[in-house]
Amino acid sequence: MDLPRPLNDWSKTHDGVPGIPVRQHLLAVACVAEALLRRYPRLCDRCHITSQALFFLAASHDVGKLSLDFLQKSSVWLERQGLAEKAAQGSWKTVYARPHPRISCDSLQKFLVDNRLANKKTAACWAAVVGAHHGRISKAYSSAPLILKEAERLLEEERQTCLHELWEHFGRPSLPEVSGKDDPVLWCVAGLVTLADWLGSDEHFFPPDMLLDEDALRRRAEEAVETIGLGLPVVAQGLAFAEIFAGRSPYPLQAEAAAAIDRPGIHIIEAPMGMGKTEAALWAAYHLLARGQADGIFFALPTQATSNRMFLRFADFVRRVCPQAVPAQLIHGNSWLQDELKALVCPATPGSGADPCWFNTTRRSLFAPFGVGTVDQALLAVLAVRHFALRRFALAGKVVVIDEVHTYDMYTGTLVRYLCRELEHLGCTVIILSATLTEEARCSLLSLPAGEEGRDVPYPRISGRAGSDVLPERCPPSLPDKVVHVAHPGREEALAQAVELAGQGAQILWVCNTVARAQEDFMELRQRAAAREKGPDVGLLHSRFPFYRRESLERAWMARLGPEGERTEGSILVSTQIVEQSVDLDADVLFSELAPTDMLLQRLGRLWRHPRSGRPVEAPLFCLLREGVSCEDLRQMDAAAIRAGLGEKAFVYSPYVLLRTLELWEPLEELALPSGIRGLMAATYAEKDVPPGWEALYAEDYGQDLADRRLADMGTDIWQVALDDAAALKTRLSAEDALMVLARAREGDRIALLEGGDAVMPPDGRISLAAARRLHRNTVRIPASCLSGKPQDGQLAPYHIDGCLLAGEGAMVAPLLRPGRALYWDEDLGVVIRKEER
Template sequence: MPSYHAYWGKARPTADMAELHLLVHHSLDVAAVGHAYLRRHPALLDWLAARFVAPRDVLLDWFVFWLALHDLGKFSITFQRQRSDLVEQLQGQPAPEAQAEPVRHDSLGFGFWREYMCDCALDEDWFGEFDSRSDLTDAVEPWVRVATGHHGMPPRTDAGVQATRHFTPRGAARDAPSRNAADALDFVAAMRAMFLSPATAALVTRPDFADRSRELSWWLAGVVVLADWIGSDTDHFPYRATALQSLAGYWADALAHADAALDATGILVAPLRAPLGFAQLFPRIPAPSPLQAWAAELPVAPRPQLHLLEDVTGAGKTEAAVMLTQRLIAAGVADGFFIGLPTMATANAMHERISQVYRPLFGEAASLALAHGRRNLVEAFAASVLRPGRADADPDAPDGDDTATARCTAWLADHNKRALLAPAGVGTIDQALLATLRSKHQSLRLLGLFRKVLVVDEVHACDAYMLRTLELLLEFHARAGGSAVLLSATLPMRMKRKLLAAFAQGAGQSAAPAHRRDYPLVTSWVAGNAADEPAPAVPPVATAVAAATLTEQPIATRAAVRRRVGVRHESDRAALHRLILDTLAAGRCVAWIRNTVADVLDAHAELAPALPAGSVTVFHARFALADRLVIEQRVLATFGRDSGPAERRGQLLLASQVAEQSLDIDADLLVTDLAPIDRLVQRAGRLMRHVRDAEGRASTDPQAGDARGEPLMVVFGPAFTEAPRSDWFKDFFPKASGVYPDHGQLWLTARALQAGGFTMPDDARALVEAVYDGEAELPAGLQASSNRAEGKAYGDRSLADANVVDPERGYVRGGSEWDTDESAPSRLGEDTHDVLLCRWDGGVLRPLHAHADPRAAWAYSGVRIARRLLCGVPQPADAARATALAECAQRLPGQGRWSVLLPLESDGKDGFAARALRLSRDEKAELPARCRYSSLTGLVLEDEAAPDPEGAGAGASRQ
């Protein structure tokens, strides 16, 4: 056998299978997965072939050739020395020492190309004749980066990665031949013989090949990461420690294994289904709203398109988006969908709604990620989307590299990330935004969105940084022929124009500026095509296209959501408390939406003692997932569409912004802290949302009016004045002053509400534009606040431009490092992380919420919190407990590097207490802190000195 068989690629310490897997076999495993994935994803392969103007089989062989070389860096001495015993077993002698300290093998693979392969390729005309080395590298290096960057980020290319020092033994002369390099080159030659026919090798001579390679490398890199994960699953690719057949024979076996592995993942495109009528998709809705009827009747053009749906809360925007999405899928314009929500709470609620229509959309053929109720959310994803295989090599190996299995397990531990890979997904918008930011596994997210309908709900809830990132995401999505549906009740005109322009730019076209101020309104932009006739589902290569179409269509309003909302401004806390208590005593239900978690807890401490047990529900982002799911269900049962007098009577909901969007709740009286006008309009949508009788029973008569009287929204905030001081808002809301930093906008909002109410939908556009059009004159006292906020917004947009990947440069590093899972943040604000709540059971630490699947148990026990509030835990004084804590961390994905374990002790009452560490104000020191956890109030930290915001732009709002 050729000597390139004498290298290990995977190793495991257990004895239930071979101890090692040969490197050449693993290389072909991964290549086979990539081959099978593209072959069974014809839309992706057709799109790539069209962009390269190349036959599908030629492009497929070209890609597989490079994918087979993804682990060339593992031929290095530094990698092989990690298991010197295996080297001696395979080569008959111990591994020599290298000339340098270990470097990750992905970067070594790229270095091997530059220092060994490139000159050979040029001298031997592997890819035809090139005039210079620079011409060859310009055409080929994008593919080398894609293949070797299989760990979710581009390989390093700095001077510190010198391949010769890692392939040549210590003490050898500089020009001494290297056995490791020679064997690696022999393996490259074998792969050339298997995959590079003359026609395939000549692919690089096609026009614009280098430019298209760079542009498309972002999606190709995602296929490589996915193939490496699946190809590392030992359940489908069992280890083989010896070469019992030729590489060609092994390749045939690997292809069969790859098909079986893909079948088990649940990520393949589902077959097209016939279009469904509205009644078939939503049998519980007796008649569609005007917006829903528009979605059901719109002629579907077979080209990329963007639809912005603006309508009042309760008009059925979600159902309209789903209706339109299934029609795009049935027409072959898309293969699936991803719905991005502003918070995890809204994502959970959306999951419940989508699960009811999932099967009619996809049947049994697609992943069942969304075919289960909320209680099964975590385990449903874990069981159906990319099961992580058994562990292979030590993830703490000297080259600092995690194994593919460890990376896969860590990524899949976040169910919001898993949602991107399934044909249908619901999650936070952050996971989609990270597809265009310099973050680990960015390319995998981008691949997950390919030919999906991207639905973004509450799109107005984006600050300047998120808006710019969303623009870039829409540009990327349109480049790949994707379509998008954006939903909002309150979308400022300036924001709308930016989103339309970004999507059109991605499609290589332009969009006329939207101008109509009707409301409700649907704005649709559909890409043109080269011959003014229907284009194929896969975008053509030609860039000269006919003019695109922009349509702005006013939509009628359903009578049930046309209403007058009274507004009462209240600045007296005691008077507000009396109003709430009197309303509850009268048998009605009240919801108070606050701007920070700390304010929610303050309201609970002030009001709960005066109310019966079980009549107050606290809802915010600092609950463990299991408790949050229970609370969400309780909130919907108490305040939702199907609640009745028995459930609603005397109930108080104290919530942060997690309750302001996408939750179908209905309060008799709504109290809200002062917030920007678009947020208040959203919050007003939780007020008397469904028609009920005077006792609170939901009406079944579509013509009936609400018998509870005129809806009243009480806005709690500083007294309105025409000449406010600079501390007008901050003095009243010290904890929330940083959540909405433009206090001029808050003053404009308060002024707009002085009329005592508004009518929906008639006043919606005027209200929003009065605050956001930038034309209003502000009081002198608040001008500085607005100037700072405007300057920050410009800076945040610039930061987004600096953090986003560049499609023209291709899959390369640049700017900030990629080494952490979210190097470039999806939204600005506080740095947050996951805290895993656990409890002592004797001397053993167990997740707070038990589950048969340990991964699900930890997911259910997790809460996300600002790092400054809880950055770690002190070392237990008891040595046995310290050991138990360390051992527990080792069993977590990534050995606990991506989260903090918080051991809890019963407080003897209704909750738990814990010792923790928090950051000092200058974030340079860790200080002792105390915290409590209760399923009634969540995680409470003592002496919180600053706000923990959950609004747009705040890191905590992902939850």
């Protein structure tokens, strides 16, 4: 088939009309890559690649647009080239339907091999990098060479000529040989190419209808990168600890951290609650920034709630150490709801010309020099999801702090370990924080031979590895011990005791393992308190409140039980696991259901957290609610009977770990903290002979852990080319939830929200950002097990909301509610799920 020569190609359109040619767009993206390298000066050394090779790869990304598959997308172009009739007769839309990134990938691979610039393996890898600029690997590593149709052979010659011109233009660069298809350097470069393409396609800086020479393209590229605020601005030098952290002097742990964490690698800080691990990590990070050994910081926490609480502290740190940086970013799936919180750190410091709005998406926000968010955002850099490479590049060279690492199950924990290894290869400094880390977990995170669990392991401890060097351990002094009295009341006795102590002025924290149990205990405690003259306040906090209500409750109880809280009267806060981590609550007495040792120790971190005079109890008191079945009786039971005996908590935590915890804690009458933490953890998880029923539960755990680990390994196979956006790999294995809007009424397109006000859903589904925020503020997560199917609301689905619950008098109206279940709304209880007789 004859094609017109020369073939006037196009890369971008303007009002439907073909605009700039392909070669101009390729040079524009290379110019952006050049501007980016000035912001990331260590990238080439880290990736062992020359800047010219990077420019060549960036420029090659869209050479696949020199194809009929792409060019025919413009009907105007077909008419101008006199090809419209041929296209219709030849069914070009069906015949030529390859995505242009795949064509770029094939053509670059052929160019590298034919010109002997790389062996087949290396050529396939670098071609995949270029072909992944739309976020997904274009073809499998072992795919056979493409067989071209007759018409495409002419355009393949054009692509090969273009690639040769680019190669000559950038000084005939050589590409480094890669160690294998999983070489981490590949995907860091892929992220750079993708980002350069994003910016090089920004019509504000590169109009699609304006022909520009290379000098003009270079000036516009510099302007684009400068406007966004990418890269790390100048770091304030020589700051003292007190200048960064509100006049405080460093604890020994914090001083040791800065000395121990002196180079990129993987480092672990193990220390009890209240020793300032957060400040220790940030103090070490500041020194790395000041020495030019880091390009920024990402602080990763286990939940959105803990991220929100850390955000202002972190933003204040950033303002002090890097005054000209764009504001710290809050990075998690619902950060867009936190306008009031983010407004406290914006606008940027006067004098910074950067526009922080560019970072206002989860994919872009990791590029900000400083961010705090959920660990899930970092884990997406190692899962085979779209734009994983972009996230890897965004994290490369940063200090990545992973807090509360002990909280993750086998699946997420495996992903965290994989993330740590990848980040190390990308020149990052990974700082892992934990109060209750087992020796086995520590060695696994550091890729060291398994250590022996034992009571003589030092604690606190700072340990690490940098490359092949195992760093000397540092063991700063711990906090003075506090002796915690441990009681084991039954539930009825505990309820009465909590109300009595609160009536005497004590601040009580009552922690349950499930929302349903917390609701039941709250109602009982509230009733008992109301029966007393001037009875104590009783509150409830859990995850089944809509966002607006939980926000209000958290604010009120943080004001009461926080470090500066008013304590004129006693109170009882009933809650769930949400108070275990990164919550600065200070209780006089703690009541808790049985949970694994590490979770109990985390809960104990809220007990007598701060020095305080005038407490109504003489010593810290921990009341571990007695089980209905004794440990001795549980030894005689089979696995099924044990589960029944442990009740609902056996569906929340491993029954085997609960048994080992109960065996250890049941005889305890007092506990020295923090010196007792290491011994308790070791004794809970050490191998030992156990009864047959316990052995069966352990075998179930072992099998489940193997399955979860295998699932995590499969999820990190980034060469899953066939994976599409609908196959959303998860960062956590948890029960499925449905996100539902709580409404007082719904009439057609109008939703009267529970909080007050309306949200109107236009027929086209496009609502304002403010209305979308109102919707999300009124959402609550309902376990999918309550529903007989997945609800689908055509109007709400675009906002990742499954449906609408009408909350009024009595039961709520829920779509697809499973028979025998009922939902109720109560301002104090939240959403209540009840099983009812059919």
